[in-house]
Amino acid sequence: MTFLNWAALTPEIFLLLAALVIVLVDLFIDDEQRRYTHWMSQSALAITALLHYQQFDAGLTLYALGNLVVTDPMGRLLGVLATLALMASLAYAQPYIASRALHKGEFYVLALLSLLGIHVMLSANDFLVIYLGLEIMSLSLYALVALRRDDAMATEAAMKYFVLGALASGFLLYGLSMMYGATGTLEIPKVFEVINQGRVNSQVLVFGVVFIVAGLGFKLGVAPFHMWVPDVYQGAPTAVTLLIASAPKLAAFAITIRLLVEGLLKVAVDWQQMLLFMAVVSLVVGNLAAIAQTNLKRMLAYSAIAQLGFMLLALGSGVMGGDTASAGNAYSSAMFYMVTYVLTTLGTFGLVMLLSRDGFESEQIADLAGLGRRRPWMAGVMAIFMFSLAGVPPTMGFYAKLAVLQTLVTTGLTAYIVLAVVAVLLSLVAAFYYLRVVKVMFFDEPNQPLLEQPLGSVGVLLVANGAAVLVFGLLPGGLMALCRDAVVRALAT
Amino acid sequence: MGLLSVAIWLPIVLGGLLLAVGRDENAGAVRWMALAAAVLSFLVTIPLVTGFDVAATGMQFVEILPWIERFNVRYHLGIDGLSVWFVLLTAFITIMVVIAAWEVVQERVALYMGAFLILSGLMVGVFSALDGLLFYIFFEATLIPMYIIIGVWGGPRRVYAAFKFFLYTLLGSLLMLVALLYLYLKAGGSFDIQAWHQLPLPMNAQALLFFAFFAAFSVKVPMWPVHTWLPDAHVEAPTGGSVVLAAIMLKLGAYGFLRFSMPIAPDAAREYAWLMIALSLIAVVYIGLVALVQQDMKKLVAYSSIAHMGFVTLGFFIFSDLGVGGAIVQMISHGFVSGAMFLCIGVLYDRVHSREISAYGGVVNTMPKFAAFAVFFAMANCGLPGTGGFVGEWMVILGAVKFDFWIAALAATTLVFGAAYTLWMVKRVYFGEVGNQHVGELTDLNDREFLMLGLLALAVLWMGVYPKPFTDVMQTSITELLRHVALSKLPA
Numbered sequence: 001m002t003f004l005n006w007a008a009l010t011p012e013i014f015l016l017l018a019a020l021v022i023v024l025v026d027l028f029i030d031d032e033q034r035r036y037t038h039w040m041s042q043s044a045l046a047i048t049a050l051l052h053y054q055q056f057d058a059g060l061t062l063y064a065l066g067n068l069v070v071t072d073p074m075g076r077l078l079g080v081l082a083t084l085a086l087m088a089s090l091a092y093a094q095p096y097i098a099s100r101a102l103h104k105g106e107f108y109v110l111a112l113l114s115l116l117g118i119h120v121m122l123s124a125n126d127f128l129v130i131y132l133g134l135e136i137m138s139l140s141l142y143a144l145v146a147l148r149r150d151d152a153m154a155t156e157a158a159m160k161y162f163v164l165g166a167l168a169s170g171f172l173l174y175g176l177s178m179m180y181g182a183t184g185t186l187e188i189p190k191v192f193e194v195i196n197q198g199r200v201n202s203q204v205l206v207f208g209v210v211f212i213v214a215g216l217g218f219k220l221g222v223a224p225f226h227m228w229v230p231d232v233y234q235g236a237p238t239a240v241t242l243l244i245a246s247a248p249k250l251a252a253f254a255i256t257i258r259l260l261v262e263g264l265l266k267v268a269v270d271w272q273q274m275l276l277f278m279a280v281v282s283l284v285v286g287n288l289a290a291i292a293q294t295n296l297k298r299m300l301a302y303s304a305i306a307q308l309g310f311m312l313l314a315l316g317s318g319v320m321g322g323d324t325a326s327a328g329n330a331y332s333s334a335m336f337y338m339v340t341y342v343l344t345t346l347g348t349f350g351l352v353m354l355l356s357r358d359g360f361e362s363e364q365i366a367d368l369a370g371l372g373r374r375r376p377w378m379a380g381v382m383a384i385f386m387f388s389l390a391g392v393p394p395t396m397g398f399y400a401k402l403a404v405l406q407t408l409v410t411t412g413l414t415a416y417i418v419l420a421v422v423a424v425l426l427s428l429v430a431a432f433y434y435l436r437v438v439k440v441m442f443f444d445e446p447n448q449p450l451l452e453q454p455l456g457s458v459g460v461l462l463v464a465n466g467a468a469v470l471v472f473g474l475l476p477g478g479l480m481a482l483c484r485d486a487v488v489r490a491l492a493t
Numbered sequence: 494m495g496l497l498s499v500a501i502w503l504p505i506v507l508g509g510l511l512l513a514v515g516r517d518e519n520a521g522a523v524r525w526m527a528l529a530a531a532v533l534s535f536l537v538t539i540p541l542v543t544g545f546d547v548a549a550t551g552m553q554f555v556e557i558l559p560w561i562e563r564f565n566v567r568y569h570l571g572i573d574g575l576s577v578w579f580v581l582l583t584a585f586i587t588i589m590v591v592i593a594a595w596e597v598v599q600e601r602v603a604l605y606m607g608a609f610l611i612l613s614g615l616m617v618g619v620f621s622a623l624d625g626l627l628f629y630i631f632f633e634a635t636l637i638p639m640y641i642i643i644g645v646w647g648g649p650r651r652v653y654a655a656f657k658f659f660l661y662t663l664l665g666s667l668l669m670l671v672a673l674l675y676l677y678l679k680a681g682g683s684f685d686i687q688a689w690h691q692l693p694l695p696m697n698a699q700a701l702l703f704f705a706f707f708a709a710f711s712v713k714v715p716m717w718p719v720h721t722w723l724p725d726a727h728v729e730a731p732t733g734g735s736v737v738l739a740a741i742m743l744k745l746g747a748y749g750f751l752r753f754s755m756p757i758a759p760d761a762a763r764e765y766a767w768l769m770i771a772l773s774l775i776a777v778v779y780i781g782l783v784a785l786v787q788q789d790m791k792k793l794v795a796y797s798s799i800a801h802m803g804f805v806t807l808g809f810f811i812f813s814d815l816g817v818g819g820a821i822v823q824m825i826s827h828g829f830v831s832g833a834m835f836l837c838i839g840v841l842y843d844r845v846h847s848r849e850i851s852a853y854g855g856v857v858n859t860m861p862k863f864a865a866f867a868v869f870f871a872m873a874n875c876g877l878p879g880t881g882g883f884v885g886e887w888m889v890i891l892g893a894v895k896f897d898f899w900i901a902a903l904a905a906t907t908l909v910f911g912a913a914y915t916l917w918m919v920k921r922v923y924f925g926e927v928g929n930q931h932v933g934e935l936t937d938l939n940d941r942e943f944l945m946l947g948l949l950a951l952a953v954l955w956m957g958v959y960p961k962p963f964t965d966v967m968q969t970s971i972t973e974l975l976r977h978v979a980l981s982k983l984p985a
Binding site for chain 1: 636652655
């Protein structure tokens with residue numbers, strides 16, 4: 001094994017080269033033929049996913065570039081999933097952007113680059129590499145939000161996203177520098193080792209941890225660092241909202257694991273409290289604010305805050321009194337939760353795009369009225385997504401919530417069981433606004449003419465997406481085992 | 494694939510198929526397909542009773558498959574004497590619902606029929622699940638079709654009623670979910686209900702579990718004071734929805750007490766039996782009085798259901814052979830009787846489009862055949878000997894007399910109040926002079942309605958005249974249950 005070990009990084013290298021080739025080829029393509037760019041991007045992504053899968057299948061943990069990056073099963077599994085999520089996002093987005101003069105080569109290239117950033121984060125073994133990946137992803141997404149540059153709302157959203165994102169990056173970087181000061185290294189396993197040996201100034205370390213957690217909170221979009229989420233979700237073109245809401249959440253989960261669990265497990269007592277605090281605040285703020293929304297995208301944004309809060313509950317209950325026995329259980333529950341959330345979110349925003357037609361954004365919840373009659377298949381699929389987000393069986397969302405609640409109850413501590421009850425009561429609140437969407441679709445009369453447009457290939461994808469949420473709801477065992485296996489092996493190294 | 498799996502999945506798969514292919518343009522075909530599916534689903538449940546070994550203790554028709562390895566959840570099905578009749582009742586009532594909707598539901602027929610078929614399969618699943626999580630999944634999943642049924646085909650306040658139904662029930666079940674997870678932890682990572690039955694638990698844990706289960710099941714039954722969703726849901730739901738709600742969904746809660754609360758937390762169940770008995774008596778007496786003043790026929794039958802279910806929970810918590818046996822017989826007969834009462838109201842509503850008692854009068858003059866059925870079911874509802882309604886109430890009162898005379902005396906007032914509110918309604922709606930022009934124009938039952946009410950009347954008569962097949966099947970299981978509940982599970 002060489003020091004550089006390029007072979008371990010074939011998916012990332014391939015993706016970078018593909019993005020560069022596509023940006024060049026796209027220069028010679030005019031607007032009518034832009035679908036070739038789409039297909040080139042899709043094939044590049046398919047190959048990337050395949051390369052990820054091969055490495056995941058091999059099941060090895062390899063270090064490369066002088067320990068700057070690591071490829072382990074967890075990173076590779078999330079890599080496959082993030083790539084597939086982007087493929088689905090692009091497929092959903094293509095008809096939408098094609099009808100809105102947004103169909104530019106930049107859209108695809110920036111999306112590919114954001115995925116590259118995600119991959120870098122997934123396989124980071126060094127705090128600075130995490131930061132590097134985060135910036136690659138974030139800068140691509142800022143530009144994507146601003147893509148509709150003559151639209152006041154999109155521009156405002158882009159500004160807000162950029163300023164707050166930059167602030168969060170600053171927090172994170174400041175925290176990392178503290179950490180460097182306390183431990184003298186940026187390599188994740190070494191940081192772990194140094195803290196383990198107790199040779200650190202714990203005051204500086206904990207100070208750094210606070211900043212790191214705050215930075216992560218911004219990036220995850222959980223309360224009280226959630227202010228940008230509703231505006232960006234609503235303001236960005238729906239195609240871009242989908243890009244922000246899907247694959248990057250997997251990356252955010254991965255860097256939380258890398259930074260806090262692989263690096264700072266010893267100070268779990270400190271960061272777990274912060275995560276649990278953020279979790280409860282997110283659940284309260286997200287669920288209560290979502291009730292008041294009339295805009296579907298904004299409602300989904302608040303729902304995202306609450307969903308991520310639920311996921312944090314699992315991350316915050318991995319280590320009990322220094323005992324890490326239940327860590328694998330807790331973190332794999334969080335991972336399964338994220339995968340479920342991304343799969344469901346893909347479908348919901350895909351559907352919002354499919355509903356909007358030329359020059360008409362179908363963003364209000366009221367626009368869904370009578371969908372059960374106008375488009376029974378779409379309404380059925382949307383209902384599955386809503387029940388999944390609400391956590392009603394037999395959908396995937398139920399098992400995601402169940403797994404998190406189980407980790408909370410397994411701790412056996414009264415405080416955590418109380419947390420579980422609080423989470424459960426707040427999901428009752430959440431059920432209300434998800435059910436309202438179902439109500440509008442099925443109980444209300446259509447306020448638009450009955451349009452029997454053919455659904456086309458995107459419709460097939462949508463139905464497949466809904467079927468996946470239902471099938472994983474009936475047979476969740478395999479995916480759960482996969483997540484657990486990946487997390488356990490990531491923790492073992 | 495075992496018989497129980499077929500009984501669960503056949504209606505679900507056929508219902509799903511109906512949803513996928515059915516359109517309002519081919520409504521006629523959809524109706525026949527739904528009927529065929531419902532009848533087929535009923536036929537496959539018959540071997541469950543004919544092949545049932547009356548003498549055997551424990552579960553029968555057991556199926557075990559590994560399902561979710563991460564939580565050690567198993568696809569574990571089985572029935573005993575407590576549950577077997579409910580499987581048949583569910584499948585039977587679904588046929589009635591399909592027939593009842595034949596001409597009445599004209600819009601989105603496939604969605605209506607599909608929802609009821611899926612609901613039927615899910616409820617059979619609740620009665621036959623022996624794995625805690627599997628039970629919970631079926632229990633919760635029933636909310637979705639019922640929510641759609643109330644919301645789409647319901648009355649003017651359907652949205653309010655649908656939300657109230659869903660959120661009320663969900664709150665109770667979510668607390669039960671935490672209890673299930675706690676049991677899973679205590680049982681060393683197992684969701685096996687039968688293993689939970691044997692699990693020793695300290696008193697405070699039992700009490701917490703008992704009340705968590707109470708939250709879920711008392712809402713579903715419903716017991717006073719968490720019953721308020723039921724009158725709303727019943728009034729707004731379409732006829733089929735009311736029938737399934739009263740005939741089967743309420744029984745899911747009562748069944749939960751038998752399968753979870755009593756055997757898993759027996760010490761707590763004995764400790765808090767006074768509370769359960771008190772709430773049951775309030776339901777019997779107070780709700781009986783509330784039923785007396787109702788203006789709306791559906792509301793009246795809804796309150797009558799709550800009072801009858803109070804009898805069921807009373808029978809459970811006096812811990813005697815007669816009490817539990819009577820309660821289960823009462824559950825089955827109430828399934829037939831309340832279903833039939835709601836179908837009768839549906840027959841009137843389809844013609845006059847009013848459920849107000851005052852909108853009728855003298856129906857017997859224009860609809861003699863229908864009035865005969867309606868009066869018969871009303872008699873069964875107030876527990877006339879010879880009908881199914883009598884057997885269960887009689888057994889529970891006998892059991893209660895042995896337990897405590899005054900409890901029995903209070904419970905027996907139901908015979909007075911039940912007769913009062915039912916017969917008074919019958920008098921005002923069916924007898925007397927023709928009330929108004931609408932009633933004068935009524936046409937009597939058509940063949941479809943006659944068949945539907947006739948089948949139910951036969952079932953009610955059979956239960957009243959010859960209840961032995963029902964009580965025989967459940968006897969061994971009841972003895973087993975009571976023996977188990979009498980033992981303390983406190984750790985030594």
